[in-house]
Amino acid sequence: MLIGVIAIQGNVAEHVNALERTISERNCHGTITRIKHSGLVPDCDAIVLPGGESTTLARLMWREGIATEIQCAAESGVPVLGTCAGLVLLAVRSDAQREGAEPHLLGAMDIEVKRNAFGRQCDSFEVPLDVAGVGDAFPAVFIRAPAIVQCGRAVSPLARVGEYVVAAQEGNMLALAFHPEITSDMRLHHYFVEMI
């Protein structure tokens, strides 16, 4: 089992550590690899799109040629986990950016997202969150987090904060608005590894 973590920018080391811990807890064999350039994604059994700055990640993913590879992998059924900025990248649509700016999303999941839905950094928050199919009181950390404002028919919402969906699954794709990789609770990583 080979899990690729897109390592352009952001919470890469945290996801790698969380996945290594998950794999060792499951007593299964697996390798985690960091991906900065094209050519590696097609060999992976699962892909993780970590949090970071979605604008930065999108630009470099297209420039490096990784974006198209992830689109192909997602289409062929390879499990993809997107957290925070990763959730934005998976979406088909996001709220309007600055005029003239090109968002370049992957469009892999039938969701529409709103960037910084909860406000600026001072509005970032932690909350115990019930996630359907995963468990109750998950320690969810929302950092300048996006939210899902509309889900397509094939998308199952898994958790909500107020009016917003903050976790959703569509077949092989799992999108989270928060950061399971920076807590010690590995339930969501286990859930993802089970999808492989």
Next chain:
Amino acid sequence: MDLNELRHGTELLKRGFAAMQKGGVIMDVTTPAEAGIAEDAGAVAVMALHAVPSEIRRVGGVARMADPEVVSAIIDSVTIPVMAKTRIGHVMEAKILEAIGADMIDESEVLTPADEFHIDKSLFTVPFVCGARNLGEALRRISEGAAMVRTKGEAGTGDVREAVRHIKLILGSIRSLKGKNHEELLKVAREIEAPAELVMETAKLQRLPVVNFAAGGVATPADAALMMYLGADGVFVGSGIFTAENPEKMANAIVEAVNNYEKPEVLAEISKGLGAQMKGIDIGTLDEREVLQTRGW
């Protein structure tokens, strides 16, 4: 879900925000148009200023927090995070910047210090970044609540020498903690004037407990790549972009250089035809009173 259970301004949220910037470039900007150029180039955040550090250095006088109108205009113009600088120890400037929605505050030696003490950053909801020249200084700032450390370097010079010295010194000191026992680490803590528990944590992690960026004199794609090669988690670029002949090209090139720092042949392509670079000042020619890195303790 009970919305009363929401917790704001925790250490995890502050350090988590800083960690999200890893592998990225943070650019100094003075107008919404410049912020747009930085965002388009792929900057992870911008630092909103009334003037870039080389200009602050040239003009002289007391350098203060930027006009909140300038910072607000930049906040309204981009979706990436916006940081802003406060004078060392100036709690009120920091509170003003927090009130207008800055995502991170840089308690910066580039501005004229307001106090010999640094701000108690643990009292704020907004996260802080602080400069440091050595491990002791870095850990003192972390103990005051800094969520990110950056090397001081020598801002506004375009001369990378001091940034190189500071990152090597900090990372070398961390390496030298390896293998030391409890009492030896206590001795180090006394020598470098840092809290013992943070020295222990750093020794165990073999890195700073927070994100560690490079700053102060980084002016070209090769400079930025050098800082990543030396072990920085990311890079601040101050005057190097908007004093270059072609800021768009320079901004793009520096972002790509950080992502390709381990590939010299790619760096060569990135570095071609960028036009005139920031002229800069050789640090060796600076008068002692012109040195910014000695501000703070």
